[in-house]
Amino acid sequence: MMPLITEAQLIDEIGCWLKTHLSVTVQSGNRIRRGLMNEKWIVETDKGRLFVKCYHPERYKERWQNTEFRAGFEDALQLQLLFYQSGGRCPEPLALDGRCMHLLPCGRYMAVMTCCPGMMVPAGQMGERRMYALGRAAADMHTVWDSAAVTGVGVAIPRKEPAYRLSRERMEQTWETNWDAARGSAGHIRNALQLQKAIIDSLRQDDLAPPAPGWAHLDLWADNLLFEGDALTAIVDFDRARYSFPAMDLGRAVLSGTLSGGGFQRDAVAAFAEGYCSRRPLPPGSLVQAVKYVWCVETFWWIQPSMETSSVVPVRFAEEMMVTARNWEQLDALLEGS
Secondary structure, eight states: OOOOOOHHHHHHHHHHHHHHHHOOOEEEEEEEOOSSSOEEEEEEETTEEEEEEEEOHHHHGGGGGOHHHHHHHHHHHHHHHHHHHTTOSSOOBOOBTTBSSEEOTTSOEEEEEEOOOOBOOOTTOOHHHHHHHHHHHHHHHHHHHHHHHHHTOGGGSOOSOOTTOOOHHHHHHHHHHHHHHTTTSOHHHHHHHHHHHHHHHHOOHHHHSOOOOEEEOSOOSGGGEEEETTEEEEEOOOTTOEEEOTHHHHHHHHHHHHEETTEEOHHHHHHHHHHHHTTSOOOTTHHHHHHHHHHHHHHHHHSSGGGGGOOHHHHHHHHHHHHHHHTGGGHHHHTTTO
16 A cells, blocks of 8 residues: 655655756646546746656556556657657657656656647537648657557567457447446436447447557547647647557547537548548548447447446547447448548
8 A cells, every 4th residue: 555645745756856857946836637636737947847747546546556557658658759759749758767657755656748838629629720730640640659660669569469459249248237237327328328239239340340550649639639729739648558559549539629519520520631641541431440449449438327427528428429329320421531
């Protein structure tokens, strides 16, 4: 059991670490209260602004004691560093002795990185120009990581099977468990689960067949993107980056950036595809396949018996799953040009 530590003690240890290892003096700090449990600050120092993130062990429960599990976060930060060093639009993780996760005396791990300018744009409100910029940046990110894997850069060499490979049997078992748990749930929740089951039953082998594997950000949604006007200034929060399927980044970006008012903004979808194609090939039908694959992976995260008590963010994701399910057979037409 990790000893309890107050926020003041944690801030003091962070300040001492920055002074000792980076020779910077903290002048002030602004706590960012977003996300689940992990503590984050924008820190003003005598050498500029830094972003500090402390990983809260309770967020990850017993998994945090697993060295291999923690190593996944280090790998994700190293992938972010690769992208930054290639000229990618993201913060620079500050490394010490080759590592980007740093251990404080209290036993907490943290990451320190530069700050990027820009503001978040609400989900569904990005528009064509921002989606074009996001498409270009996503393609650049995937290309950098693919190239690093081909040339043998250590962190980019896959050590496992791709994450989020689909299994019809596992999907059906999960649905049965959720359906049993929803016996006393409201009618609209049971209706949502019934629609979910209808899609699962209709899945073709092409829907379940994984697209090409590769490194992916896996959290490419509105809250992890910064813009100045129409220009993308940064992709942030690489914690989930893993060897998986880059198509999941495409599907998540389309769902988060172009779904508004119960439908997809076709011009914004086309702009995203155009931006991606300007840097990297995108075969016809790729975005439809990507959106369907994301639905298959994420549907059980957001459509479940407890969703009635969810906060704003899960409600948005649940809406994306529901709109996709209701329009499953029309996705080719709705995402025309993909």
